[in-house]
Amino acid sequence: MEIKPIAPSFAASPQLSPADVARAAEAGYKTIICNRPDGEADDQPTAAEISAAARAAGVDFRYLPIKPGVVTDDILTAFEDTIKSCKAPILAYCRTGTRSATLWAMARSKLLSPDAILAATGSAGYDLGGLRPRMEERFGVDTGSIKPESFDLxxxxxxxxxxxxxxxxxxxxxxxRVAIIEPREDHYYQPGWTLVGAGVFNRAQTTRKMHEVLPDGVKWIRGAVAGFYPDQDEVTLENGARYGYGVLVxxxxxxxxxxxxxxxPETLGKNGVTSNYxxxxxxxxxxxxxxxxKGKAIFTQPPMPIKCAGAPQKAMYLSSDYWLRTGVLKDIDVDFCNAGGVLFGVADYVPALMEYVKRYDASLSFFHNLIKVDGDTKIATFEVTDGDTKTTVEKPFDMMHVCPPQTGLDFIKASPLADAAGWVDVDQHSLQHKTYANVFGxxxxxxxxxxxxxxxxxxxAPVVAVNALAVMDGKEPVASYDGYxxxxxxxxxxKIVLAEFGYGGKIMPSLPTWMLDGMKPTRAAWFLKERMLPPIYWQGMFRGHEYLAQPDMTFKKIAAE
Ligand SMILES: Cc1cc2nc3c(=O)[nH]c(=O)nc-3n(C[C@H](O)[C@H](O)[C@H](O)COP(=O)(O)OP(=O)(O)OC[C@H]3O[C@@H](n4cnc5c(N)ncnc54)[C@H](O)[C@@H]3O)c2cc1C
Structure with a gap:
């Protein structure tokens, strides 16, 4: 336990264990506030366990959980009410103590100057500089002229x-000077989740701590962006902090x-309903x-676009392969229910895939869009499109793998950076925003x-890096992305069928066909996926090594007519 006193009546701390609670009581703390939602980490003691330990130690306990980076005015009011009604001194905790320190800082910012608050939290080891503009606003300073902390990138x-x-x-x-704004403590290698769903990887192989993956020299701003102000070259976070930039990515x-x-949502993770997503x-x-x-296994695919468009059928193939190897496939009716009308978007790969559909005797139910799941009765409802006609069909299942529908994020949709459909609106070759020249996506x-x-x-990523640096230097983008x-x-x-293609479905193999023929199932492609791509991701991409990814430096802006 590392208690960090911020004021005579208030201290923050990283996650407490039940044993820490007794020590906090011995140190004189009268109230413990938990600001960490239950279930953030597997090894985290629950609020109920800490509450029981507090009761046993004669200390009051309050549960006021907040997500990282989310400090709304309502939460601040609730925190102020809580600390007013508690016995002091108070010890508040979350994962690292930052959320608790932030709540205290913002709650006090109506009474104390931002300098005084930042000195107090800074000496306790919490850098809350990004909150200065919001504190100044609450303290009554005219914020119009105050510039937030700014980064080159x-x-x-x-x-x-x-x-x-x-x-x-x-x-x-x-x-x-580079900063990344990111609310999560963990980084996920999502391409590994298909292999977790097939028992090839365990899930620990697909995650690392965020601070471990960030390259040296990057400042991590732990929070979630809420709004973009591209005319002022600024973003705001959900906790009200503002940051400026030369170039935004x-x-x-x-x-x-x-x-x-x-x-x-109610039935995911139980009643036979799962998702590798x-x-x-x-x-x-x-x-x-x-x-x-035995029984019926359904694998669903929603309307495009989705990330990794092959993932829904990958789950079907690997599950069917397991059932085939264990001799039970003959008793299982495999049904691939796809909102679209083709097995895979690039036709050249379909023949190899169809061989496996036949091998597993899977049904292909095209134009079947999942709209409802009843977990208790294990019935899935699909909207089925046939020309202009739409009907609904119910299918009972024993197991169902669901790929959810996917859209742009709400905070992007609501921003000036979005196109009409809610995605970040960039040029498909330079990846520069179509309206704001110093914004890339x-x-x-x-x-x-x-x-x-x-x-x-x-x-x-190399294309964006090169073009962002060009814009910083007052030049036009020079690198071009081909849609790979x-x-x-x-x-x-x-075995894997390795589809590699660019814009317009142009086939773009990375290796010569004699080494790896992407149109056929090969062991070489499986080896690449299982053994080579994870290190290429962690130690290549994330360390600036651009294996087979050198940017094409021939970008030419097509003049607007
Ligand atoms: C089951 C599955 C299988 C896949 N298989 C493959 C595969 O085989 N091969 C392959 O190449 N790809 C695969 N992918 C796709 C691949 O993982 C993604 O395309 C890739 O991760 C996209 O990177 P990204 O940076 O756009 O998004 P992400 O990697 O998802 O990162 C987005 C980050 O932004 C953060 N963020 C969100 N909101 C905010 C906010 N308000 N403020 C600040 N930060 C925010 C998130 O916390 C997250 O860390 C698969 C994905 C899944 C789910």
Whole structure:
């Protein structure tokens, strides 16, 4: 336990254990406030456990959980009311103590000057400088003239695109002032989740701590962006903090819209309903596959666009392969229910995939869009389109793997950076925003018509880095992205059909056909996916090594007519 006193009556602390509570009581604390929601981490003691320990130690306990970076005025009012009604001194905790320190700082900012608050939190080890403008506003200072902290390169999102862009930019210009705004403590290698769902990887292999993956020299601003002010070169966070930039890179991913399917959120993770699209659920897929010995297995695919468009059918192939190997496939009716009308968007790969559809005797139910799930009765409802006619069809299931519908994130949709459909609106070659020249976008959240994959990001990040530096130097973008994306279709355990293609479905193999023929199932492609791509991601992309991803420097702006 590391108690960090901020004021005579208030201290913050990282996560407490029940044993820490007794020590806090001995140290004289009269109230413990928990600001961390239950279930953020597997090894986290619950609020109920801490509350029980507090009761036993004669200390009051309050539960006021907040998500990282989300400090609304309502939460501040609730916190102020809580501390007014508590016995002091108070010890508040979350994962690191930052949320508790932030709440105290903002709650006090109506009474104390920002300088006094930042000195107190700073000496306790919490850098809350980004909150200064919001504190000044609350303290009554005219904020119109105050400039927030600013970076040469400010990146929204510490996922595949954000981290790879930071690495590529710093490789070229090590003294660049770079910050990444990212609310999550954990970074996920999502391409590994298909293999978790097949029992090949365990889920720990697909995650690392955010601070471990950020390249040296990057400042991590832990918070969530709420708004963009591209005319002022500023963004605001959900906690009210503002940051400025020379160039902004937006890579926040997309929204998995589970709520769009009636009954799905309530039944996910139980009643035989699973999804490899969630870190916590991918192991459940493998549990279900092992447990299913007969009956009906449904695999759904929503309307495009989705990230990794092959992932829904990858789950079907690997599950079917397991059932075939264990001799039960003959008793399982496999049904691929696809909102679209083709098995895969690039026709050249379909013959190889159809061989496996036949091998597993899977039904292909095209134009079937999942709209409702009843977990208790295990019935899935689909809207079926036939020309202009729409009907609904109910299908009972024993196991169902769901790929959710996907859209742009709400804070992007509401921003001036979005196109009409809610995606970040960038030029598909330079990846420069179509309206704001010092804003770039990459990854799943953009409207470029490529396959939304980490493979695409691997090629996009160097392009964005080069073009961002050009814009900083007062020049036009020079690097061009060709739409490359890749989808390793895991047709059986040990073999992959490796689809690699660019804009317009142009086939773009990385290796010569004699080494790896992407149109055929090969062991070489499986080896690449299982053994090579994870290190290429962690140690290549995230360290600025651009293997097979050197940017094409021939970008030419097509003059507007
Ligand atoms: C099941 C599955 C299988 C896949 N298989 C493959 C595969 O085989 N090959 C392949 O190449 N790709 C695959 N992908 C796709 C790949 O993971 C994504 O295309 C890639 O991660 C996109 O990177 P990104 O940076 O756009 O988004 P992400 O990596 O999702 O990162 C976005 C980041 O932005 C952060 N963020 C969100 N909101 C905010 C905010 N308000 N403020 C600040 N930060 C914010 C998020 O917390 C997140 O960390 C797969 C994905 C899934 C789910």
């Amino acid at each position: 400010l990146i929204v999102g510490g996922g595949a695109g954000g981290v790879a862009t930071a690495a590529s930019a710093l490789k070229r210009r090590p003294d660049l 937006v890579s926040p991913g997309l929204k998995l819209n589970w709520e769009a399917i009636e009954g799905l 969630r870190f916590d659920l991918a192991p459940y897929t493998y549990e279900l596959v092992q447990a299913t010995r 990459l990854g799943d959240g953009c409207n470029t018509p490529n396959a939304k994959t980490a493979a695409a990001v691997r090629k996009q 994306g890749s989808c390793p279709l895991t047709v059986e355990r040990g």
